[in-house]
Amino acid sequence: MPPSTPSPSPSTPQRSSIPSTPSTLVSPRYPAPDLSSLPTVFILAAKLASDRRDALAKWLVEHRAPVTYDVHKARIVLANVERFARARLELRGLGLWTEKAEAEGEVSGVVKSVGGVKEERGTSPRKRMRVGEGAVRSGKAGREGKRRRVNEDLENDLEAASPRPPASTVTAGSDGETTASDNSISPKPPPNIKVIKLHWLNQVMATSALLPYTPYLIYEARPVSRPSTPTPAIPSTTPSTPIPSSPAPQPGLAILQRAREDALPVKTSTFAPHGSRRFHTFHPTKHTPKLPARVTTEYEGEDTDIPPAPAWVRDKLLFSCQRRTPPNPPNAEFIAQLGKIKHARLLTDDEIGVRAYSTCIAAIAAYEYPLRHPAEILRLPGCDTKIANLWIEWRNTGRVAEADAADSDPDLQIVNTFYNIWGVGATTARDFFYRRGWRDLDDIVEEGWSSLPRVQQIGLKYYDEFLDGIPRAEVEAIAETIRAAAVRVRDPGIEILVVGGYRRGKEYSGDVDVIVSHRELAMTHNLVVDVVGALEDEGWVTHTLLLSLAASERGQATLPFKARVPGGRRTGFDTLDKALLVWQDSVWEGMEEGGKKAKNPNPHRRVDIIVSPWRTVGCAVLGWSGGTTFQRDIRRYANKVRGWKFDSSGIRDRRTGEVVALEGERGVRGGIGDAERAVFEGLGLFYREPWERCTG
DNA sequence: AGGCCGTACTG
DNA sequence: CAGTAC
DNA sequence: GCCT
Numbered sequence: 004m005p006p007s008t009p010s011p012s013p014s015t016p017q018r019s020s021i022p023s024t025p026s027t028l029v030s031p032r033y034p035a036p037d038l039s040s041l042p043t044v045f046i047l048a049a050k051l052a053s054d055r056r057d058a059l060a061k062w063l064v065e066h067r068a069p070v071t072y073d074v075h076k077a078r079i080v081l082a083n084v085e086r087f088a089r090a091r092l093e094l095r096g097l098g099l100w101t102e103k104a105e106a107e108g109e110v111s112g113v114v115k116s117v118g119g120v121k122e123e124r125g126t127s128p129r130k131r132m133r134v135g136e137g138a139v140r141s142g143k144a145g146r147e148g149k150r151r152r153v154n155e156d157l158e159n160d161l162e163a164a165s166p167r168p169p170a171s172t173v174t175a176g177s178d179g180e181t182t183a184s185d186n187s188i189s190p191k192p193p194p195n196i197k198v199i200k201l202h203w204l205n206q207v208m209a210t211s212a213l214l215p216y217t218p219y220l221i222y223e224a225r226p227v228s229r230p231s232t233p234t235p236a237i238p239s240t241t242p243s244t245p246i247p248s249s250p251a252p253q254p255g256l257a258i259l260q261r262a263r264e265d266a267l268p269v270k271t272s273t274f275a276p277h278g279s280r281r282f283h284t285f286h287p288t289k290h291t292p293k294l295p296a297r298v299t300t301e302y303e304g305e306d307t308d309i310p311p312a313p314a315w316v317r318d319k320l321l322f323s324c325q326r327r328t329p330p331n332p333p334n335a336e337f338i339a340q341l342g343k344i345k346h347a348r349l350l351t352d353d354e355i356g357v358r359a360y361s362t363c364i365a366a367i368a369a370y371e372y373p374l375r376h377p378a379e380i381l382r383l384p385g386c387d388t389k390i391a392n393l394w395i396e397w398r399n400t401g402r403v404a405e406a407d408a409a410d411s412d413p414d415l416q417i418v419n420t421f422y423n424i425w426g427v428g429a430t431t432a433r434d435f436f437y438r439r440g441w442r443d444l445d446d447i448v449e450e451g452w453s454s455l456p457r458v459q460q461i462g463l464k465y466y467d468e469f470l471d472g473i474p475r476a477e478v479e480a481i482a483e484t485i486r487a488a489a490v491r492v493r494d495p496g497i498e499i500l501v502v503g504g505y506r507r508g509k510e511y512s513g514d515v516d517v518i519v520s521h522r523e524l525a526m527t528h529n530l531v532v533d534v535v536g537a538l539e540d541e542g543w544v545t546h547t548l549l550l551s552l553a554a555s556e557r558g559q560a561t562l563p564f565k566a567r568v569p570g571g572r573r574t575g576f577d578t579l580d581k582a583l584l585v586w587q588d589s590v591w592e593g594m595e596e597g598g599k600k601a602k603n604p605n606p607h608r609r610v611d612i613i614v615s616p617w618r619t620v621g622c623a624v625l626g627w628s629g630g631t632t633f634q635r636d637i638r639r640y641a642n643k644v645r646g647w648k649f650d651s652s653g654i655r656d657r658r659t660g661e662v663v664a665l666e667g668e669r670g671v672r673g674g675i676g677d678a679e680r681a682v683f684e685g686l687g688l689f690y691r692e693p694w695e696r697c698t699g
Numbered sequence: 700a701g702g703c704c705g706t707a708c709t710g
Numbered sequence: 711c712a713g714t715a716c
Numbered sequence: 717g718c719c720t
Contacts, residue, residue, distance in 0.1 A: 321719080358703050359717035387718060428714050456710065458714090503716095516716085549715075551707055581707090583715075611716070627716080631704095634716090638704040650705050651716085 036213045038068035042078030046201075078194060082221060083201040104195050104225035196224040309376045315369065321384050322636040322644075323365040324629070324688055327695035330508055333373045337394060338364055340403040342699065344393075347409030350418050352429045363390045365632040365698040374398075417442050425462030425469055425548070425609070458548050461585060465607040472511025473608055481515050481586060481610060484543060485534065489519050492533040493526050500675050502627040503611075508694040514609035515586070516627055520620045522670065530614045531580040542589035545607065549583040579613050579623060579652045586610040617670035619653045621678030626651025628679075632698035641686060649686075 074080065198221045315326040332338065341364050348356030362385035367374075370383060380391040397403050409415060414436065420443065421432035435441045439451065444466060452460065462469065482501045489497040500506070503516030519534065521527050531550065538544045588605040615623035626634060626649075641649035647663055648655045654663040665685030671678045683690045 355703070356717070362703090362718070385718060389717060426714070430713060458709080549708060551716095553707060579706095581716080613716090626705095631716090635704045642704080648705075652706085 038213065041068045041213075042197075044068055044077065044079045044081060047074075047080055047082040078196055079216075080196055080198045080224070081201045081204055082198055102225055102227050104223045196226070198224050309379050310372045312382055313371060316382055316384070319384050322640040323362075323369065323632050323698045324636045324640055324691065324696075326369045327691055328365060328369040328630070328633070328698045330694055330697040332368045332370065334367050334370060337374065337397050338367055338699070340393065340397055340406040341367070341390070343406035343409050344403075346419075347412070347415060350415055350422060350429055350432065352433065359385075361632045361635075361699065365630075365636075368697065368699060420444065421447070423470060424459060424466060426456065426458035427462065431459075461546050461548060465585065468606040469609055471606060472513065473515060474511055475505060475509075477608075478505045478512055478515050480588075481608065482517050485517050485519065485538070485610075485612060488537040488541070488543075489530065489534050492537050493521060493530065496521050496523065496526065498522075498675060500624055502613075502624055502693075506628045506693040507630070507697055514611060516611045516613065518613050518615055518620065518623050518627060518675070520615045520617050520623070520675065522617045524616055524618070524669075527580075527614050527616045529580075531582050531612060534612060534614075535582045535584065538584075543586055544584050544610075545587050546585035547582060548585065551579070551581045553580070579615055581611060581613045584610045584612065613651075615652070617678075618664070618666060618668070619651075620670065620675055621666045621680070621682040622649070622653055623651045624675055624679045625682050628693050629696040630698035633696040636698075637686075640688070645686065647686075654682075654685075 197216055199216045200221055320326055341360055345357055345360035345364065348354075348360060363383070366383040366385045367380070367390075370379070372379070374380065374394060377391040377395055380386045380394050381388070393403050393405070418429075418432045418436050421427055421435045421441075422429060424432075424444075427435075435447060435451075439446075441447050441450065444463065447455070447463065452463075455463070478501060482499060486497060486499045489499070498520050500518045501516065502518055503514065504512040505515070519527075519530065521530070529552075531552065535544060535547060535550070539547075586608040587603060589603070591603055591605050593601060594603070613623060613627060625637065629637065638649045641647040641654065642657070646657050648657050654665060655661060656663055663685070666678050666681050671681050680690050
């Protein structure tokens with residue numbers, strides 16, 4: 004029995020707002036140093052509270068220093084960072100690509116930490132890893148056998164739950180992107196820029212004396228055109244510098260946040276004539292000014308920092324059903340990271356967090372280019388600074404700390420094991436662990452079996468088998484068996500369509516979803532029961548997890564919602580009848596041999612049979628073919644845009660309750676595919692192929 | 700400052 | 711009603 | 717977490 008104090012809930016999201024620093028700003032009452040002789044100064048917003056940055060800038064201005072908000076005009080960059088690599092990264096984030104210039108003046112001792120700078124402020128990630136706790140687990144004598152078995156289970160889970168990209172080696176963002184220079188305009192090479200620790204300014208303010216930069220110099224930056232063509236072969240092109248990529252994953256914090264802030268004060272010069280457009284492209288302004296965008300595209304490939312926004316991005320199409328989302332998007336690896344975080348939100352009962360991550364995942368999955376710049380994320384609907392920062396982290400370090408933490412959290416792994424039991428959701432899974440103290444499946448079996456609801460017992464019994472993917476051929480065979488049974492209990496007018504992941508093209512499906520219909524209304528009435536009965540008799544169905552008949556019965560009893568339908572028309576729109584089944588192929592090698600019951604070795608499968616009246620079969624197919632985000636967005640879209648209530652059994656007007664018969668009163672004349680197209684069209688949506696609905 | 704899909708079954 | 715499923 |  005585990006300790007009665009299983010450890011508190013894991014990984015609270017913890018917003019990473021930067022603690023606004025207690026501003027050490029001492030406004031000088033002295034006449035102070037006259038800084039008018041300084042070269043143009045730019046304050047890098049990195050790791051700096053915006054108000055503090057403002058205060059510093061204000062102080063500089065008061066002392067007549069030339070301050071700019073355009074990094075391209077700067078000769079001096081003040082940076083609240085310690086290391087060369089980081090500083091260069093931040094500049095790059097602003098569209099300024101630089102390299103270390105080993106010349107021009109003081110090459111003095113390389114970058115070395117200035118003595119007094121111990122413990123910069125504002126740098127306390129405080130990861131709140133859970134510690135201890137884990138050690139307790141390993142003990143537990145006497146359960147060796149099961150422990151091993153369950154470990155296997157666990158691994159299976161993780162495999163199935165989140166198809167993880169192979170560790171992947173996204174090299175640190177040091178290496179090139181594309182595009183060459185656009186500073187062909189300027190004949191003479193731009194002057195070098197001194198990147199100096201912000202501490203310099205602190206000292207200047209404290210001492211009221213203009214101090215030399217040299218002790219604070221991070222590096223002398225020579226602007227360069229962006230490297231063209233990644234030269235993908237070389238993994239780490241980071242020039243010499245013995246600095247290891249970055250030991251502590253403490254990646255680009257609020258770069259975007261800062262970018263936004265940058266954008267504001269600069270408003271005077273949004274169209275300022277200075278040459279570089281890059282700075283503009285970085286502006287996360289909500290709607291990109293059309294003119295510059297056009298101009299950029301006309302510059303034709305070479306110096307466009309980021310690809311032009313696809314139409315759905317430009318038009319801010321919020322709903323994933325308004326765009327195509329292919330199965331293997333170019334940014335799948337990053338999406339997988341977001342998926343881990345989303346899954347952790349799921350396990351912690353954070354429905355809203357799940358929604359948020361689902362939305363941004365769907366958006367990025369629809370984005371047709373490999374991401375190269377955070378600004379590309381910022382312009383996607385459902386994505387903002389949080390996501391963009393995660394991407395920056397991913398790009399720079401090849402990891403996403405939050406995702407790794409979620410993935411490896413031992414408590415969450417246990418909860419996940421339970422969550423994978425069919426019929427067990429996040430709440431119960433967490434209850435099993437945190438309240439009952441169970442830590443593996445055998446704990447449940449031994450201590451709680453008899454108290455489990457029937458479906459959870461079934462889910463437990465076939466735990467591994469349900470987690471196995473079902474190959475397409477087997478899906479097809481099962482569907483055909485269902486069709487044959489339906490024909491047998493009705494007539495050859497039966498039409499079926501396999502929906503779900505299979506229809507989206509997946510090689511392996513988690514379950515089998517089959518829509519069964521018939522053009523004659525009477526034929527679909529009570530069809531589920533008859534079909535399931537037949538399949539049971541034939542030995543295909545071993546368990547019925549759930550049977551939903553709301554349709555047939557309630558449909559004729561009373562008309563839900565809008566009680567009064569004048570006269571003749573009996574709307575009787577059955578909500579869908581459906582059956583959630585456990586399936587097992589009833590024929591196997593050697594079944595007739597010997598005694599009689601050798602055991603059926605075939606795996607158990609989850610099979611859903613959905614019966615739809617022809618009238619609404621398009622809705623049924625649409626409602627059952629999309630990824631979950633696609634489905635939710637269909638409903639949201641129907642609601643917000645048309646004022647309708649969509650579900651897979653039909654569409655109603657929210658105000659009047661009237662049925663909206665997009666497929667006609669008696670269904671379409673063509674086939675099931677035509678019915679679905681009719682629904683798309685009626686909703687005002689372009690048709691999306693099933694494999695373009697892979698929103699996750 | 701409130702919303703985030705809509706519905707049905709089990710216990 | 712809460713929980714789960716699709 | 718993002719949007720209205």
